Amino acid sequence: MKIFKFFLLFLHLLVLPNISFGNDFNVVDFFNKIDTMHAEFTQKNKDVSSSSIIQGSGQIFLEKPNKLFWEMQEPYKKTMVIDGSTMIFYDEDLNQALISDYIEDNNSSWVNLFLKGKHSNDAMLIKEQTLIDDQYYVSFMIDDFRDQYKSVIFVFQNERLNKVKLEDLHSQIIEIEFTMLEINATITETLFNYTVPQSADVIDQRRE
Numbered sequence: 001m002k003i004f005k006f007f008l009l010f011l012h013l014l015v016l017p018n019i020s021f022g023n024d025f026n027v028v029d030f031f032n033k034i035d036t037m038h039a040e041f042t043q044k045n046k047d048v049s050s051s052s053i054i055q056g057s058g059q060i061f062l063e064k065p066n067k068l069f070w071e072m073q074e075p076y077k078k079t080m081v082i083d084g085s086t087m088i089f090y091d092e093d094l095n096q097a098l099i100s101d102y103i104e105d106n107n108s109s110w111v112n113l114f115l116k117g118k119h120s121n122d123a124m125l126i127k128e129q130t131l132i133d134d135q136y137y138v139s140f141m142i143d144d145f146r147d148q149y150k151s152v153i154f155v156f157q158n159e160r161l162n163k164v165k166l167e168d169l170h171s172q173i174i175e176i177e178f179t180m181l182e183i184n185a186t187i188t189e190t191l192f193n194y195t196v197p198q199s200a201d202v203i204d205q206r207r208e
Contacts, residue, residue: 041060
């Protein structure tokens with residue numbers, strides 16, 4: 001269950017920022033124009049002293065409304081799929097699947113906000129913005145994340161989301177860098193029709 005909790009932390013990464021950086025670039029407009037998204041990512045977890053670093057990689061697919069395919073390929077293979085109101089988390093090493101209600105269990109997550117559709121500007125989301133070289137660092141009002149994080153920072157470069165940096169309540173740093181980002185590319189619908197392996201131990205927590 002520790003891995004599942006870690007993924008739920010990941011789900012809170014991408015609350016939609018709302019701000020203009022100049023040159024006609026607006027972060028909310030950027031997200032609102034996205035109907036589908038595919039990206040590869042690398043993820044690093046660092047402890048307080050940075051003496052211990054866990055690094056992983058994978059890919060993510062999004063489609064509005066309410067569809068997500070997230071796959072961690074290294075160092076352990078784990079898959080998260082959201083299709084409508086159902087969320088499936090499968091740990092290949094444990095051969096265990098957890099099925100739950102997505103909307104009810106994650107109504108404050110970034111995925112719920114992102115996959116709903118259009119969003120209007122809301123300056124109350126932005127805490128601070130900083131331009132360093134050619135990168136924009138945007139931190140957020142963290143009231144919605146106070147039980148998870150000390151800070152939530154997005155890094156944009158060339159009008160694209162480049163990186164997300166989190167500091168959790170234990171001062172662990174989680175850094176996710178996106179590469180090969182494709183916006184509004186064609187995504188095969190069957191990708192979200194995920195079937196749990198028959199041999200898996202299934203824990204179904206969906207409400208009747």
